[in-house]
Amino acid sequence: MSGIVVVGNGMAGSRLVSEIRERDPRVPLTVFGAEPRQPYNRVLLSNVLAGATGPDQIGLVDPAWYEANGVDARLGVEVVRIDRAAKVVHGSDGGAVPYGTLVLATGSRSVVPPIPGTRLSGRDGLPAGAVTFRTLDDCAAIIEAASGARRAVVVGGGLLGIEAARGLAGRGLEVTVVHLAGHLMERQLDPGAGKVLARTLGRLGVQARVDANVTALRVQDGRVTGVELAARDTAPGEGTPAHGTPGAETLDADLVVIACGVRPEVGLARSAGLEVDRGIVVDETLRSVTDPSIRAIGECSQYGGEVYGLVAPAWEQAAVLADLLTGADAAARFTGARQITRLKATGVDLVAMGETHHGDDDPEVEIMSFADAGRGTYKKVAIRRDRLIGAILLGETSTAGTLTQLYDRAAPVPADRLSLFFPGMGGARPADSPVRMPDAATVCHCNNVTKGRIRACWENGARTVEEVCARTRAGTGCGGCRDAVEGIVGWLGEQESVPAG
Numbered sequence: 001m002s003g004i005v006v007v008g009n010g011m012a013g014s015r016l017v018s019e020i021r022e023r024d025p026r027v028p029l030t031v032f033g034a035e036p037r038q039p040y041n042r043v044l045l046s047n048v049l050a051g052a053t054g055p056d057q058i059g060l061v062d063p064a065w066y067e068a069n070g071v072d073a074r075l076g077v078e079v080v081r082i083d084r085a086a087k088v089v090h091g092s093d094g095g096a097v098p099y100g101t102l103v104l105a106t107g108s109r110s111v112v113p114p115i116p117g118t119r120l121s122g123r124d125g126l127p128a129g130a131v132t133f134r135t136l137d138d139c140a141a142i143i144e145a146a147s148g149a150r151r152a153v154v155v156g157g158g159l160l161g162i163e164a165a166r167g168l169a170g171r172g173l174e175v176t177v178v179h180l181a182g183h184l185m186e187r188q189l190d191p192g193a194g195k196v197l198a199r200t201l202g203r204l205g206v207q208a209r210v211d212a213n214v215t216a217l218r219v220q221d222g223r224v225t226g227v228e229l230a231a232r233d234t235a236p237g238e239g240t241p242a243h244g245t246p247g248a249e250t251l252d253a254d255l256v257v258i259a260c261g262v263r264p265e266v267g268l269a270r271s272a273g274l275e276v277d278r279g280i281v282v283d284e285t286l287r288s289v290t291d292p293s294i295r296a297i298g299e300c301s302q303y304g305g306e307v308y309g310l311v312a313p314a315w316e317q318a319a320v321l322a323d324l325l326t327g328a329d330a331a332a333r334f335t336g337a338r339q340i341t342r343l344k345a346t347g348v349d350l351v352a353m354g355e356t357h358h359g360d361d362d363p364e365v366e367i368m369s370f371a372d373a374g375r376g377t378y379k380k381v382a383i384r385r386d387r388l389i390g391a392i393l394l395g396e397t398s399t400a401g402t403l404t405q406l407y408d409r410a411a412p413v414p415a416d417r418l419s420l421f422f423p424g425m426g427g428a429r430p431a432d433s434p435v436r437m438p439d440a441a442t443v444c445h446c447n448n449v450t451k452g453r454i455r456a457c458w459e460n461g462a463r464t465v466e467e468v469c470a471r472t473r474a475g476t477g478c479g480g481c482r483d484a485v486e487g488i489v490g491w492l493g494e495q496e497s498v499p500a501g
Contacts, residue, residue: 152256
């Protein structure tokens with residue numbers, strides 16, 4: 001009997017498999033995972049890199065779960081071909097598996113810029129000491145290289161690059177981030193926030209170099225020795241003159257981490273003749289617009305012209321598709337998602353959402369901002385027609401829950417704008433307090449867990465944060481809501497201990 005075959009066992013694919021089994025324990029289900037290990041939370045790789053979390057602590061599905069739940073898990077087997085006519089997938093182990101429905105959750109792959117020094121015979125074509133940052137294997141390779149290194153350069157100042165740099169600094173390395181754009185995390189932050197972030201990183205031992213164009217990796221005897229930057233006017237003591245390209249500059253390094261972004265992994269889909277733009281083009285039922293028997297979710301899929309690169313939309317897609325494939329909700333649809341970026345590392349706390357680049361030049365957009373660079377604090381909101389359309393909180397994020405709810409629901413912002421930055425200002429009550437937070441308030445945005453669901457879980461017998469997180473999945477995504485979950489569980493415990501009368 002042909003059933004459901006899922007190609008990809010990362011954060012999207014593994015969630016889909018578990019969501020399907022929650023709804024239907026009998027439908028034939030096979031999952032292929034190119035990596036030979038259990039699926040894991042990629043969001044927490046920076047914690048592993050920093051040494052704060054062990055690799056065994058970020059798993060999503062225990063290997064024993066597959067057999068216990070009747071899932072044919074083919075870990076370490078890559079699907080190399082799709083025969084759409086026969087409705088069969090072919091694996092790298094020589095096996096062939098028929099499907100009724102095929103789900104592609106192939107994720108994305110690291111982008112390695114085509115510069116001299118990046119196309120050698122080492123791991124991923126990179127010289128020894130140069131590593132991408134995407135998988136647990138990458139993480140292990142970086143940690144091994146860092147053990148004998150003193151200086152590291154991270155190429156790329158986006159989210160992954162900042163996470164990698166912070167982790168390496170935590171291991172005692174001298175770290176420099178080189179970024180092509182004019183400020184860090186330019187996709188999520190405006191220039192003001194980028195400058196405050198760079199200053200914060202500087203206090204944590206990470207130097208940021210922006211407007212820096214890497215033109216080559218410097219390699220000697222097959223091992224990286226630094227990166228070469230395009231010529232520019234340099235300040236005294238800024239870098240070392242290169243011995244190669246005239247007028248260029250070299251940053252010496254024992255370790256180079258390539259964090260130049262990711263690209264949807266669509267080679268399998270393209271070879272099968274599916275319509276591919278940046279991702280596999282799907283409709284609101286996550287069905288390929290080319291083949292009704294094939295669906296796609298996560299970073300490899302594209303809906304409405306958008307490729308979603310964060311975990312929350314991928315998990316939302318998994319829930320919608322599980323409803324559709326099992327018949328639990330035939331009306332379920334994915335109609336897009338709001339993307340909220342969170343960075344929570346030692347010494348760096350950041351939340352960004354929506355349209356963050358507006359300035360004062362648009363008369364239809366109201367901008368409020370507050371900066372205290374000395375304390376590493378930057379706050380900004382953008383409001384159009386009394387609705388929050390974008391926000392940045394860096395360094396002090398106590399109103400993140402309030403802003404996220406306003407943004408998610410397109411709800412009217414309060415007349416007292418200061419309360420968006422400072423809880424309790426102007427008589428406003430802090431919405432993040434468990435006492436004031438309504439049950440409908442979303443606590444975990446990765447898994448769409450509300451305060452009411454946490455309360456219900458408590459009332460059904462869960463008495464610890466670990467039990468609540470296991471039952472609701474709160475805190476298992478980016479981890480940014482963990483403090484809020486602990487606060488709610490603690491508050492519920494206090495209410496239970498208050499004597500009646």
